[in-house]
Amino acid sequence: MGSGQRSLTTAAIALVCAVTVLSAPGTAFASASAPKPPPAPSSGGQGGGDALADAKNSADGGSTDGSSAGTPPTSTEDTATDAQLEAVQEKLDKLYHQAAVATDAYNAAEEKAESQSARIAELNRQIDAAKAKLGELQDRAGAAARAQYRGGTLPPEMQLWLSEDPQKFLDGAQLARQGQQATMGLIDELKQTKTDLGKLSSDASDRYEKLEANRKEKASAKKRVKKRIAAAETLQDQLEAKEKERLAKLEEEAARQAQTAWLDSGVLKDVNTKASAAGREAVAFATDQIGKPYVWGAEGPNSYDCSGLTSQAWLAAGHAIPRTSQEQWKRLPHVALADMRPGDLIIYFEDASHVAMYLGDGKIVHAPRPGRTVTIAGAGTMPILGVVRPDA
Numbered sequence: 001m002g003s004g005q006r007s008l009t010t011a012a013i014a015l016v017c018a019v020t021v022l023s024a025p026g027t028a029f030a031s032a033s034a035p036k037p038p039p040a041p042s043s044g045g046q047g048g049g050d051a052l053a054d055a056k057n058s059a060d061g062g063s064t065d066g067s068s069a070g071t072p073p074t075s076t077e078d079t080a081t082d083a084q085l086e087a088v089q090e091k092l093d094k095l096y097h098q099a100a101v102a103t104d105a106y107n108a109a110e111e112k113a114e115s116q117s118a119r120i121a122e123l124n125r126q127i128d129a130a131k132a133k134l135g136e137l138q139d140r141a142g143a144a145a146r147a148q149y150r151g152g153t154l155p156p157e158m159q160l161w162l163s164e165d166p167q168k169f170l171d172g173a174q175l176a177r178q179g180q181q182a183t184m185g186l187i188d189e190l191k192q193t194k195t196d197l198g199k200l201s202s203d204a205s206d207r208y209e210k211l212e213a214n215r216k217e218k219a220s221a222k223k224r225v226k227k228r229i230a231a232a233e234t235l236q237d238q239l240e241a242k243e244k245e246r247l248a249k250l251e252e253e254a255a256r257q258a259q260t261a262w263l264d265s266g267v268l269k270d271v272n273t274k275a276s277a278a279g280r281e282a283v284a285f286a287t288d289q290i291g292k293p294y295v296w297g298a299e300g301p302n303s304y305d306c307s308g309l310t311s312q313a314w315l316a317a318g319h320a321i322p323r324t325s326q327e328q329w330k331r332l333p334h335v336a337l338a339d340m341r342p343g344d345l346i347i348y349f350e351d352a353s354h355v356a357m358y359l360g361d362g363k364i365v366h367a368p369r370p371g372r373t374v375t376i377a378g379a380g381t382m383p384i385l386g387v388v389r390p391d392a
Helices: 003-022 049-059 077-151 156-162 166-237 241-264 277-288 306-316 325-331
Strands: 345-348 354-360 363-366 375-378 384-388
Touching: 077 166, 077 241, 077 306, 077 325, 241 375, 277 306, 277 354, 277 363, 306 325, 306 354, 306 363, 325 345, 325 354, 325 384
Parallel strands: none
Antiparallel strands: 345 354, 345 384, 354 363, 363 375
16 A cells, blocks of 8 residues: 555544544543643632532532542432532622621721711811910910010119109009019910910821721722622522522521521520610610611611611610621620520621621511611521620
8 A cells, every 4th residue: 555545544544533532422521630721710709600600519529620529419409409509608698798897897987987077077176266266365465565565664673763652653563563474374375275286286187197097998898898799699690590599498497497406505595684675665676677678888767787777776775886796796795695685786706797686585686688678587597796785
């Protein structure tokens, strides 16, 4: 066989092999030794399709490097779907928790900015008053200097010797000494006013710097909140209607199990404390808001975030409390779970990023998260950090 014929025969055999491989039934799997594309960079809680795919892949046992090393699910299709949706729920919970933390930071920065603005306004009033006083003192000092200049042409001894009425002169001298003392007092007051004005101006400058820092922190926290909420909404949008329904049922079942376990622990066995008068007012206010939407950074009257609801409820009951859940935990008196009563605030998670109001009988009223409304839930559906009492 010639070399030309051998080349044609070799090409034909290669073509037949290629067609055979491409037309074979079934799914093609990459070889375990084949190189794999590098994983996509993490978006830190961002990304809809990638996040959903990651969650489902993780639930199906897939490894993080994209290989099929995980054990294939052997249970029914519904069980596999539940596992995938539970992974999605876990990611949603993480995103909304991060949004809650950022919301607390935003609220804290806003509260500080309002406080600094009020202090700056007060300082400006004090500065204006000090300037007016300084101008008045300067006018009085000038008048005293001019009077002294006009009446001080002769030494006191000469004025006494030339005086027709020595007693009158001595009386005048006494008045002169009093005038000199008043002048010295005027000079001292003038100096003190200048010192006070300098301190007020310096304090105002420092307050302006802090105000600017708080405004920057507020803007940064606002971006973080929006970023996490957008990521969560994008992830939810990837789900089909039936998946969303099933996800809601899984969430309800998880909450029911958590509440049952909490109650079965006997935590409420000795809790029988009645609400105080202020506590009843706070509970009445909070429950009147049921059905209103959660909006981060809101404190009524048409929408609330978690700490906006609790702070406004207690304000309506006559007690002003800190704006954020973290500050409520830090600054309000703590009480034991066994001693809690309706109106007390239950702080959740280790970072104190959520707060609810206890209603009694193991229930709370709270503003849960974006996309939800103010509602009643079981007090044990989330990990409890502790309890605080605004009217202790």
